[in-house]
Amino acid sequence: MNEESGAILTGDEIGKRLMEGDLNRRLFVTPMLSKDQIGHASVDVRLGNEFIAFRRTKYAMFDPLEKVDKLTSRIWDFQERIYIPLGEELVLHPQQLVLGCTLEYVSLPIDLAAEVVGRSSWGRLGLILSAATLVQPGYAGVITLELANQGDVPLPLVPGIRIAQLVIKKVTCKKDTGVRVLKSRYLGSVEPTFSKIHEDEDFEALRKLKEQRN
Amino acid sequence: MAQPSLLIQSLINATREEFFYHNMRIFQLRQKEYPFPACKDMLQLLSKIDDASLNELDKLEKELSAAEIKNKEYLKQYLDKIKRYGQLVGILHYLLTFFEMGSREYIPEGTRVLIDTIVRKFDPNATFILVPINEHNYTYLDLMKPLKKALSYTVPNIDELLKQCSERFSVFGFPLIQKENSILNSILAHEVGHFIDDVKEISDKLMNNVTLDSKIVDRIAKKAESTLIGEKKEIKLTYFISPEELRATITKLAASQISEWLKELVSDAIAFHLVGPVYLFSLTNFLVTVIDLNEAASDHPPPRMRIRLLLDIFRDMGYPSCIEETKGIKNQELPSKLLAFVQSIEELIESADQGEAEDFTELVMSAVRKTIPALRQEVHKAVSDNQYNPEEFRKEVFKLVQLLDLVIPPAEIDTGKPASIISVLNVGSLYELMQIEKLYEILEATDSKKQIEARHLLHKLILKALELSSAQTRMGKLLKSRD
Numbered sequence: 169m170n171e172e173s174g175a176i177l178t179g180d181e182i183g184k185r186l187m188e189g190d191l192n193r194r195l196f197v198t199p200m201l202s203k204d205q206i207g208h209a210s211v212d213v214r215l216g217n218e219f220i221a222f223r224r225t226k227y228a229m230f231d232p233l234e235k236v237d238k239l240t241s242r243i244w245d246f247q248e249r250i251y252i253p254l255g256e257e258l259v260l261h262p263q264q265l266v267l268g269c270t271l272e273y274v275s276l277p278i279d280l281a282a283e284v285v286g287r288s289s290w291g292r293l294g295l296i297l298s299a300a301t302l303v304q305p306g307y308a309g310v311i312t313l314e315l316a317n318q319g320d321v322p323l324p325l326v327p328g329i330r331i332a333q334l335v336i337k338k339v340t341c342k343k344d345t346g347v348r349v350l351k352s353r354y355l356g357s358v359e360p361t362f363s364k365i366h367e368d369e370d371f372e373a374l375r376k377l378k379e380q381r382n
Numbered sequence: 383m384a385q386p387s388l389l390i391q392s393l394i395n396a397t398r399e400e401f402f403y404h405n406m407r408i409f410q411l412r413q414k415e416y417p418f419p420a421c422k423d424m425l426q427l428l429s430k431i432d433d434a435s436l437n438e439l440d441k442l443e444k445e446l447s448a449a450e451i452k453n454k455e456y457l458k459q460y461l462d463k464i465k466r467y468g469q470l471v472g473i474l475h476y477l478l479t480f481f482e483m484g485s486r487e488y489i490p491e492g493t494r495v496l497i498d499t500i501v502r503k504f505d506p507n508a509t510f511i512l513v514p515i516n517e518h519n520y521t522y523l524d525l526m527k528p529l530k531k532a533l534s535y536t537v538p539n540i541d542e543l544l545k546q547c548s549e550r551f552s553v554f555g556f557p558l559i560q561k562e563n564s565i566l567n568s569i570l571a572h573e574v575g576h577f578i579d580d581v582k583e584i585s586d587k588l589m590n591n592v593t594l595d596s597k598i599v600d601r602i603a604k605k606a607e608s609t610l611i612g613e614k615k616e617i618k619l620t621y622f623i624s625p626e627e628l629r630a631t632i633t634k635l636a637a638s639q640i641s642e643w644l645k646e647l648v649s650d651a652i653a654f655h656l657v658g659p660v661y662l663f664s665l666t667n668f669l670v671t672v673i674d675l676n677e678a679a680s681d682h683p684p685p686r687m688r689i690r691l692l693l694d695i696f697r698d699m700g701y702p703s704c705i706e707e708t709k710g711i712k713n714q715e716l717p718s719k720l721l722a723f724v725q726s727i728e729e730l731i732e733s734a735d736q737g738e739a740e741d742f743t744e745l746v747m748s749a750v751r752k753t754i755p756a757l758r759q760e761v762h763k764a765v766s767d768n769q770y771n772p773e774e775f776r777k778e779v780f781k782l783v784q785l786l787d788l789v790i791p792p793a794e795i796d797t798g799k800p801a802s803i804i805s806v807l808n809v810g811s812l813y814e815l816m817q818i819e820k821l822y823e824i825l826e827a828t829d830s831k832k833q834i835e836a837r838h839l840l841h842k843l844i845l846k847a848l849e850l851s852s853a854q855t856r857m858g859k860l861l862k863s864r865d
Contacts, residue, residue: 186797196790199854200798202861217491217849251415251486254853271853273846275790308789328857355825356789356839358846 173340179206196275210333214271217327218359219250221266232366233378239366247362257324260317268313269360275308279341282334294319309357393464398439400471405432414485417494418511421484434537466535473532480553484513492845495852496564499803500574503768509548514558521555522573552577562841565810568664571657575649584760585644598745603629639746643683650688651761654695655769657804660811662692678743686731704772708780719816770804778805786813787820791847800854810844
């Protein structure tokens, strides 16, 4: 295998990494429902069953400059959690954003990163994966997807359907420390995760500036 | 005679109102999302029963206005009819409590998969729901029994309505606070055991072979005969009851308790056959943390007896030898740790002071002990085709456990091959008991609060694995058939 840093893994290389005997080097995309999910240079991922819709009626805005204790205690008030079983659908209306997640639990070894790219077939209907998500090496969890309907007609979101592709990239790993899992704020996610932007350290400084102004 | 008819009229109105509010509540409940389709089917049936009952009350009202209530006997007949509908609506209200909590928000998908797998191993067409309860307990109830009884005296032609329903409608209860702990919730297999016992009548058949030790019966009877009762302890019990009647009463009480104990032991044995060692570990954890090992109740044998039975089945099904084999093949500490853990349970139940049981408990216990070989044979006969095998345990569990070390839900044996749901439960149990330190290390969980969070993450990974394994089995089949 000729995996160079920054290079995108081919379908064959992805297949080999999925079957790698050394668990520390294996790429996990679990469950793999069908072999043809592996494309020429990507692996398709499916839509999971859980969603977070935004409650619009209770609060005027989500203000990350609000005091962190206050915000953390009512973070759930902004979210409506929805579970859609296999065989049913969630209707996403024009201009609506929901958070979904991949059906697959993805775990990357320390020398691979992944980019989540929306499938063009969905994009042509108006469904946009709003942000290109970079999945860091050492990550383990489902991948939260920001799903927005930019079209004019409501779209059904059907759990189990192929929704995006993971483009896997090789990253330079100077020294093999034997550590596979890197502790992060989203490690072990099994459902879509609401924004934790307010936990950013930068906001601490910005909150202080706001207090000084007041 | 206007007064009695006015009274009855007001009683009819009050009962009718009860049915009306019951139906309104059903309408509200039908808006909820339920993980089991049987919930909405039952709500529909209850709604039809409301309609039929309201029709019957209308008929009764018409009858009443036409009738001349001439005497007290006639009045009593009307009151009795109305009372039956009052009792029926009371039961219908009670049944709705199961649907208040059975909605999706309280039942994670992994927990649904767990109970669905265990029940359908035995009966693919069973009708059942799962309901979280606000106590630290697991329960089983067949809703059709109280419903049929209440309906039999009221709505005529109800048989036609009930024909559309299955014979049983099982409700399995689990503690709400443990909704994400599927490892502990493997105890639900015991409640499924009650359901299977109900269908197969195993404990009822066993009762035919029960023999009581007549010496112990005599000893209890003699002690009772010499007992003095009354305020001043001056009256002999035999003044009220003959020695023969006394012995008959003792026998009857003992038979009733033996029957209850056998039901529990049969369900324990079934549970172990269905889900394997996870049941032994979860039940031991559940019982030993709240009940003394020797504490017997009228409806439950002492934990020592229950755990002893499970340890014997664990040994006789061949788990120790299967695990021993793994020790040689895999370079892991886990098989040795597992065997040592089982040994420690064995020592715990053997070493603790058994004390001297009361005569009556001894009578029940000796009769139940004699029945155990037949019990095990009957259970084996009933569920051996659907049991979880040591070989499956050996092949899957020790492989899956490595995934948890990488914070990955143990859903697949190999890429594209789903793990069995029961293996997922077992791997979770083993990891929690014997290898959780590795997760603590990854998550840098050095204090107790962080360690609890790490255990919670483990429970979530197991729930996810149950969900993914089930999705893969269901969807994978369809995708393959397409290829």
